[in-house]
Amino acid sequence: MLKDTNFHSILPPEFYQQPTLVLAKSLLGCLLVKETSEGIASGFIVETEAYMGPEDRAAHSFGNRRTKRTEVMFGKSGMIYTYVMHTHTLVNVVSGGLDKPEAILIRAVEPYSGLELMHERRGLADFRKLTNGPGKLSKALGITMADYGQPFTKPPLYLATGKKPEHISSGPRIGISNSGEAKDYPWRFWVTDNPFISR
Numbered sequence: 001m002l003k004d005t006n007f008h009s010i011l012p013p014e015f016y017q018q019p020t021l022v023l024a025k026s027l028l029g030c031l032l033v034k035e036t037s038e039g040i041a042s043g044f045i046v047e048t049e050a051y052m053g054p055e056d057r058a059a060h061s062f063g064n065r066r067t068k069r070t071e072v073m074f075g076k077s078g079m080i081y082t083y084v085m086h087t088h089t090l091v092n093v094v095s096g097g098l099d100k101p102e103a104i105l106i107r108a109v110e111p112y113s114g115l116e117l118m119h120e121r122r123g124l125a126d127f128r129k130l131t132n133g134p135g136k137l138s139k140a141l142g143i144t145m146a147d148y149g150q151p152f153t154k155p156p157l158y159l160a161t162g163k164k165p166e167h168i169s170s171g172p173r174i175g176i177s178n179s180g181e182a183k184d185y186p187w188r189f190w191v192t193d194n195p196f197i198s199r
Contacts, residue, residue, distance in 0.1 A: 008033075008160035013153055016078030020095040020102040023077075024050040025189050027093065031162040032109055034141040035155045041114030041141045043131050044162045047107035047190040047197045049173045053096055058179035061101035072149045073101035080157060082148045088135025091143050093152060093159075107174075107188070109137045110196040117142075133198045167192035174198065 008031045018026055025048075033042040051059035053073075060070045060083070072081050073094055081092040081103050096102030109131045111118055118130045118140040131137040138144075147157045169192045176183050190197045 008162060010153055011159045011161065013078055013151075015159075016076075016093070016095060016152070017097070018095075020050050020052060020104065021187065023093070023095050024048045024104045024187070025168055027104060027106070027159070028168060028189060028191050029162045029165045031112060031160040032106060032137075032141065032157075033113075033155075033160055034143055034147075034157050036142045038142070039114055039117050041117045042112045043109030043137065043141065043196075044112055045106055045108075046110050046194040047188070049105040049107055050095075050187040050189075051092075051103050051105065052185075052187070053100055053102040056179075056185070057182040058173060058176040058185075059102070061103075064101070066101075070101060073103055074099055075149075078152050080147050080150050080152055082138075082143065082145050084145065085135070089138040089144055090134045091138055091147070091157075105134060106137065107134050108132050108190070108194075108196050108198045109141075110191075110194060111140070114141075128195055132196045165191040 027045050027048050030045050053061050054064045061073050072079050077095045079094040081094050092103040092105050094103050122140050131140045152159045170186045170189050173188045
């Protein structure tokens with residue numbers, strides 16, 4: 001990875017206008033930041049998964065399924081889509097544009113700031129296990145269902161410039177074995193050899 005500049009500006013709305021599969025790769029290296037009353041915690045995104053909407057059997061919006069939960073996916077790109085799975089909050093970036101309900105799951109981040117806060121929230125001493133999974137990173141950063149439907153372009157939860165990955169790998173997505181042929185699509189992307197990817 002490139003050297004971190006220590007200056008991170010919030011990514012503009014235009015950044016999210018990229019096609020979903022391109023955006024899923026562009027998110028790698030970006031800084032995910034959450035501000036709370038306890039402090040600020042952040043991490044560089046090192047793993048993402050793209051979900052390609054109505055035609056993708058693994059997507060929540062498969063078949064244009066529109067529910068209270070998926071409603072935000074039908075809105076503009078760059079919004080926050082959070083949902084709860086097995087008591088864990090998972091965070092996604094809405095993509096695809098209006099009425100094209102696509103999204104990108106943030107699967108793992110490399111811790112950057114607020115490490116004490118992350119250790120406290122996760123009750124863990126092992127630095128490498130703080131944020132190496134979608135539920136883990138949400139807990140460590142303090143991301144909750146209250147973030148649902150907000151834009152990623154302003155606090156308390158936002159994305160900022162980070163570091164550019166030297167190499168990106170791709171492969172099948174994880175945990176979607178019941179989604180037919182969609183389980184084999186190579187729509188998971190990660191920073192090659194990064195120690196914080198989920199597996």
